[in-house]
Amino acid sequence: MLKVKSVSKSYHRRKVLFECSFTCEPYQIMGIFGHNGCGKSTLFRIICGIIKPDSGAVIVEKDKVGYMPEQRSLLIDLTLTQQAKMLGKLRNLNETQTELSLQEMINTFGFGEMASKPIKTLSKGNQQKAQLILSMIHRPKVLILDEPFNGLDYLSQIELSRWIRIYAQKGNSVLISSHQLEHMDGLCDEILILDHGKTIKQGHLQSLREQHQQYSVKVNADSNWKDFNFAYESLSAVDSWIEVRFTTLNQAKRAVGIFLKDKSVQSIHLEMVALSELIQVCEH
Amino acid sequence: MRALILFSLKRRFLNPVAISLQVLFTLVLIILFNLDHISEALNLNFSTPYPIQVSSETINELLPIEYWEKQGFILVEESADLIIDYREGIYEVKGAASLTLQAKIYTLLLQSHQQKILNESHPSVTEFIMNYNSVPLIFDAPIDPLEAIQSNLVFAILTSVYFMILNFISVNSNEIIQEKTSNVLEFILTSITPFQHFCAKILSGLITVLVQIGLSMGIFGCLLIQRLNMDQGRGLFMLANKYFNLEGSGINFEMISHVLKLSPNFFVKMIFAFLFLIIGLLILQVMILILSSRVKTIEEAASIQGPFYLGLLAIYYVSLVLNSPQQLSSDLGRTLSYVPVSSMLMMGMRILSTNVAHDELSLSLLISFLTLFGIMFCGFHWYRKGLVNE
Known part of the structure; x- marks a missing residue:
């Protein structure tokens, strides 16, 4: 030690x-x-x-x-x-x-x-x-x-x-x-x-990660993402994706569950936000 | 290419070490060129005049007293070991027991004689020239050639070892610089402490010198014995005689072999002389280790080693000048045999050429040891910081 x-x-x-x-x-x-x-x-x-x-x-x-x-x-x-x-x-x-x-x-x-x-x-x-x-x-x-x-x-x-x-x-x-x-x-x-x-x-x-909004779910931008109803911390457009940020893993998982039921969502990515972003957030 | 040259020159001359050493060198030169003024101002007097007994009649046949005093002599009327008499046109010198002293007195007496000749009239130019260039002079204390050869041989051995030591000092310094520039020190210092590293460098330097001296002397000794057994070296002597008139100077091989029969007393003296050499080596090693640890670039390293060599060469030349029992026993010779580093050669030569009192020997040893441990103790802090670039 x-x-x-x-x-x-x-x-x-x-x-x-x-x-x-x-x-x-x-x-x-x-x-x-x-x-x-x-x-x-x-x-x-x-x-x-x-x-x-x-x-x-x-x-x-x-x-x-x-x-x-x-x-x-x-x-x-x-x-x-x-x-x-x-x-x-x-x-x-x-x-x-x-x-x-x-x-x-x-x-x-x-x-x-x-x-x-x-x-x-x-x-x-x-x-x-x-x-x-x-x-x-x-x-x-x-x-x-x-x-x-x-x-x-x-x-x-x-x-x-x-x-x-x-x-x-x-x-x-x-x-x-x-x-x-x-x-x-x-x-x-x-x-x-x-x-x-x-x-x-x-x-x-x-x-x-949990302290700093470290979970994101990405869905294709042409999905019905605007109609979805769940709490999230932030929303951003990244290329042809919409990235939704959540504070906890549970929130992110719940969002994923909702997305899975919608046919307009063709692909979903659940990610922990990169370590690099975590460091940047912490430094600021 | 011009840019590369300028870059290289800038790194060599505009580093802190090179600049500091240039300033130091300038200061040393200023002091040397004004040594007489400084000596006068500080009322320093390292030399005791050598007394020469001359009668009141003889003194009229010599150069004025001031000339003698400038050469380090003082003319007295009685009770001196060295006596000069002028009788029936011949100078008799009693008690001048070294070649250097004889040479000095010869020069002064020749000048006295020439002064006299110039004031006399001569029947012809030829006679004038013959009288002018030759002074009628007798020395009553002939130099023992064996002593002279032994003294010179001892000096040659000491200075050979001295220069061998100088060579190995730089090896340690280069090792440290290489370890620093290749960053290997980071690895090494995770395994051992800086103090262990410091001691390892000192000891490895010392062992290297001792092994090299042992090897060199061993090989030299074996070849010498082999040659002596073969033909007592006559073949070599005859070859040398072709180019240097050894026989004309009275030296022959029997004389050399007699000189090499060293007494036990002489061996003891040699051991003490080597002890001073080794302590001086250790002091130099520690100094250059501490300086090298502060070096950051190869250019700075070169700047350090050069002046070191110059300083040690200066000590060598001073010892050359003072290479006689009388001069070694003079105030300057004695003082230098107490100063650490210069005592490496000076005390060694004094021990081998004269009788040095035990208390003088002990004092000089003590000063050298104290200097060594003092530099190690005080300098280690700088060494550690320099190693890790703090």
């Missing part, structure tokens, strides 16, 4: 984090969101112990934390295997443990022969995978991923999302920061939204 208590940090008298507090439990995936420069990477570096906070505390076993930075952090002349051995020793793992862990990761990510090639010869996406493998060589209980989907092709992104979910289900905590919100949408259990270092929203994703 990871507990962050009122952590603040300043750089050259400019405050970048204001009393940030949260808990990430085992089995949980927490998404950290915010615009560029809002303090996400600083928060991660404090959790990992790379920098010290000006105030507050982080409660976590430091040797149980794995961190994948946003920027490449690899020795490009070495192979994945060589770097894994070095990092394994830094993490006080014996050779067998490092080998086993490395082999498992290589099989999981289909790295194969690339593990014995210098990092500089690998593509950007494979370098990203190598970085992820190295951050997990010691099987951390708390895994921090800063922009893990960068550089990966679409299938790899899906594969990574699936793998992150499995990793959390094994009793580990995962913190992710990413701008690939379509993946994060189905992945995160909890979210934390930062704006200029301040926590503006935090909590269970489902609850937050």
Whole structure:
């Protein structure tokens, strides 16, 4: 488990984090969101112990934390295997443990022969995978991923999302920061939204959606939507669709039931409003 | 292409490190060029004049006293180790026990003699020229060539190790810069603390130097023994003699092999001299590690290392100038053997060429150790901040 208590940090008298507090439990995936420069990477570096906070505390076993930075952090002349051995020793793992862990990761990510090639010869996406493998060589209980989907092709992104979910289900905590919100949408259990270092929203994703009109039903614009009688929060035309917004899932489902009985409705979409919109709403 | 050149030059010269070092370099040069004024203003006097005993008759045959004082000598009437007498047209010098001292006195006596010749009349130009260029002079204390060779050999070994050390200092610095620019530090610092990283760099630098010295000396020693067993190096000596007149200078191979028979006392002195070299190395390592941690670009890195080398080269040249027992024991030599970093060479040379009192040795060691731990303790805070770009 990871507990962050009122952590603040300043750089050259400019405050970048204001009393940030949260808990990430085992089995949980927490998404950290915010615009560029809002303090996400600083928060991660404090959790990992790379920098010290000006105030507050982080409660976590430091040797149980794995961190994948946003920027490449690899020795490009070495192979994945060589770097894994070095990092394994830094993490006080014996050779067998490092080998086993490395082999498992290589099989999981289909790295194969690339593990014995210098990092500089690998593509950007494979370098990203190598970085992820190295951050997990010691099987951390708390895994921090800063922009893990960068550089990966679409299938790899899906594969990574699936793998992150499995990793959390094994009793580990995962913190992710990413701008690939379509993946994060189905992945995160909890979210934390930062704006200029301040926590503006935090909590269970489902609850937050319900707080912010997060359900919409779309019907074709040429349906008899004007005749329908139900409570809704807002209405908008989107391309050839009419989008009706509801506060709760139950309201949305009721609307769907009404639409289904009407022959003029040719297609219905029930959606949770995208995470990106939720974040925008929270930021404003 | 012009844009690329301008961009590159701008990054090399207009970074904070390069600008700061340029300012520092200018200040150092200003001080050096005005050292005499500063020395006068601060009433600094690092040199004690070397007394020469001359009789009242002899003093008339010499250059005025001011000339001697400018060369660091003072003419006294009695009780000096160095005595100059002028008898029957010949200068007799007693007690000048080093080549450098003899050379200085020879120059002054030659000038005195030439002054005298100019005031005399001569029957022919030839006789004038012959008399003008040769001063009748006898030194009664011939230099022991073995001592001179041993002293020079020791200096050569010390300075070779010194330059080897300089080379390895930059390796540590480049490592840190590479780790920072490749962002590998982020990974490493999740596994170890900045203090562990700091100590690891210092120790790996020290071990590298020791291993390299050991390897070099081991290989040199093995080849030397092999050559001595083969033909005592005569073939090599004959080859060298073709190009450098070694035999004409009185040096032969028996002499060199005699010099290499080192006494246990000499070994102990060598160990102490190396100890000073190693402590100096550690001080330099720590300094350059701390500076390198603050570097953000390759251009800044180059700006740091250059002046470091210049400073250490300056120490080397000062040690070249002071390379004699008398000068090493002078006030300047003694002062420099207490100053950390310069004591690397100066104290080492003093130990090997003169007898250094135990309290002086202990004091210099203490100062060096205190400097080392002081820089480590105070500088680690800057190192940590520099590593993580805080």
